[in-house]
Amino acid sequence: MKIMNRKEVQFILKQLNFTPKKKFGQNFLIDSKVLRKIISEANLNENDIVVEIGAGLGALTSELILNAKKVYSYEIDSTLFRYVKEKFSDLSNIELFNQDILQVKIPYHNKVVSNIPYKLTGPIIQKIFYNEQPPEGVLIIEKSIANRIFLSGTYKDFSRISVTFNAFMDPLKKQIISSNCFYPRPKIDLALIKVKPRDKIKSFLLEKRNIEFFLRFIASIMPYKNKNLVNALELFFKNNNSFQFSKIELLEFLKEFNLQNKKIFQFNIDDLIDICAHIFNWIKE
Numbered sequence: 001m002k003i004m005n006r007k008e009v010q011f012i013l014k015q016l017n018f019t020p021k022k023k024f025g026q027n028f029l030i031d032s033k034v035l036r037k038i039i040s041e042a043n044l045n046e047n048d049i050v051v052e053i054g055a056g057l058g059a060l061t062s063e064l065i066l067n068a069k070k071v072y073s074y075e076i077d078s079t080l081f082r083y084v085k086e087k088f089s090d091l092s093n094i095e096l097f098n099q100d101i102l103q104v105k106i107p108y109h110n111k112v113v114s115n116i117p118y119k120l121t122g123p124i125i126q127k128i129f130y131n132e133q134p135p136e137g138v139l140i141i142e143k144s145i146a147n148r149i150f151l152s153g154t155y156k157d158f159s160r161i162s163v164t165f166n167a168f169m170d171p172l173k174k175q176i177i178s179s180n181c182f183y184p185r186p187k188i189d190l191a192l193i194k195v196k197p198r199d200k201i202k203s204f205l206l207e208k209r210n211i212e213f214f215l216r217f218i219a220s221i222m223p224y225k226n227k228n229l230v231n232a233l234e235l236f237f238k239n240n241n242s243f244q245f246s247k248i249e250l251l252e253f254l255k256e257f258n259l260q261n262k263k264i265f266q267f268n269i270d271d272l273i274d275i276c277a278h279i280f281n282w283i284k285e
Contacts, residue, residue, distance in 0.1 A: 025117030031181035
């Protein structure tokens with residue numbers, strides 16, 4: 001399992017007259033050990049259908065093709081797309097797309113294995129995992145986001161992505177990855193994460209409109225994670241210009257569903273999903 005080193009990557013990029021773009025997170029893997037870690041954690045077999053986000057120069061793509069039944073690989077940059085298209089032109093178990101993965105319907109897949117564009121981590125995670133049948137995932141992402149996904153138990157790391165991600169997925173493993181393993185070297189700390197779908201996703205999150213409401217609700221209340229639930233709900237309704245409820249009405253709502261008026265960050269993930277479901281049904285009536 002050998003991949004191009006820094007000098008070889010620089011040589012190819014020069015041949016292509018290509019300068020990596022920060023907005024697309026174009027940092028190319030140049031470390032064989034990290035590549036082995038990714039493939040090992042992905043635990044691919046002959047039945048796996050894999051999505052890769054950002055083919056780049058094809059370092060990871062090559063190994064996915066060797067180990068999976070089918071690979072759907074997306075590369076938004078036209079120059080890099082042409083390069084990998086030619087590189088894998090004689091292989092039948094890969095389909096390459098010169099598309100923005102955030103703008104397309106993705107074919108059925110059971111795993112996502114990628115070094116994803118770091119600036120697009122949030123939207124990509126939402127697109128891939130926030131649905132009723134999410135895939136398994138092995139991803140290299142920003143370390144600070146990985147810390148929030150893995151629920152470190154600290155107030156600081158408890159955030160919107162902590163709640164929304166863990167509503168759909170179970171984080172399994174996190175390993176720190178040196179930014180020196182990429183060219184150009186990213187200016188952020190990185191982590192390799194392995195995640196799988198929750199054994200049972202809450203029934204409220206099995207419908208698209210409910211998921212959309214849940215994401216809006218969590219995004220709206222998390223800025224007030226140090227406030228009691230009633231105060232956070234009061235601000236939620238005020239900021240969304242939808243319904244207006246007095247604190248007395250909100251306290252009655254809590255009493256009706258046996259909810260404690262504690263601070264938002266003190267609730268667990270399932271509690272927050274249930275609160276969201278109660279709110280959704282309450283305002284729908």
